[in-house]
Amino acid sequence: MSADAGALARLLLQREIEDFLYGEAELLDTRRFDEWLDLFTEDARYWMPMRRNVPHDDRERELTREGLDVNWFDEGKDTLGRRVAQIQTGIHWAEEPPSRTCHMVSNVQIARAAPAGPAPTEVLARCRFLVYRNRVETETDVLVGKREDVLRRVDGRWKIARRMVILDQSVLLAKNLTFFI
Numbered sequence: 001m002s003a004d005a006g007a008l009a010r011l012l013l014q015r016e017i018e019d020f021l022y023g024e025a026e027l028l029d030t031r032r033f034d035e036w037l038d039l040f041t042e043d044a045r046y047w048m049p050m051r052r053n054v055p056h057d058d059r060e061r062e063l064t065r066e067g068l069d070v071n072w073f074d075e076g077k078d079t080l081g082r083r084v085a086q087i088q089t090g091i092h093w094a095e096e097p098p099s100r101t102c103h104m105v106s107n108v109q110i111a112r113a114a115p116a117g118p119a120p121t122e123v124l125a126r127c128r129f130l131v132y133r134n135r136v137e138t139e140t141d142v143l144v145g146k147r148e149d150v151l152r153r154v155d156g157r158w159k160i161a162r163r164m165v166i167l168d169q170s171v172l173l174a175k176n177l178t179f180f181i
Contacts, residue, residue: 009117010110017125017151018108020158025103028180033084036180040077041152041161047074048165048181063166072167072177080180087178094178095135101179102132111148121153122161133179141174143167143181 027036040046049063049071064071075083087095107128113120126148133141150162165181 013113013120013123014108014110017110017123017158018105020151021105021108021125021127021149024160025105028103029101031098033087033180037077037081037084039158039160040080041154041159042077044077044080044159044161044163045074046076046080046160046163046165048072048167051167051170053170066164072165072172083178092178094176097136099133099135099139099179101134103181104130104132106130123151123158125149125151129181131179131181133174139175143174144169145181147181 024036024039027033027039047066049066049069052062052064054061066074086092087098090096105127107126109126110123111126112124114122126146128146129144131141131143133139133143145165145167147166148164149160151158152161153159
């Protein structure tokens with residue numbers, strides 16, 4: 001593949017991944033949770049470590065460890081499906097009336113694509129996000145952070161195989177985490 005063809009393939013892949021992430025944000029903001037859930041592989045992992053304030057020379061302890069420490073959430077597709085089903089009942093105390101959200105995604109980067117070439121089947125993508133949530137008259141939350149996604153091509157479509165969400169705050173001020181990031 002020529003240098004120009006390689007650059008074009010990387011550019012097209014970048015745009016494809018951006019479109020995927022922007023489309024996912026739209027599904028969440030319009031409460032199309034079944035369609036959102038379909039964006040995950042069957043073996044998906046969706047987790048958010050807790051962030052701790054540690055000395056500058058102890059960065060290794062800043063985030064809780066996957067599978068070893070307590071995390072804000074650590075879920076698979078089955079658990080996500082149960083959360084979606086619970087919200088859709090209309091009797092979920094923390095989501096009745098439902099939250100209004102606005103998901104903003106930016107700074108999308110392709111960190112790795114495998115196999116290398118014009119048609120990778122798995123991509124490691126990093127991005128920044130801002131999620132605004134409002135519920136009833138007085139509940140407002142703003143979450144800001146970073147995400148690291150492993151996206152896998154399944155039957156010609158990208159799906160989320162793994163998502164790690166890292167909040168930039170160490171104290172979660174939201175009353176609950178019934179919305180998705």
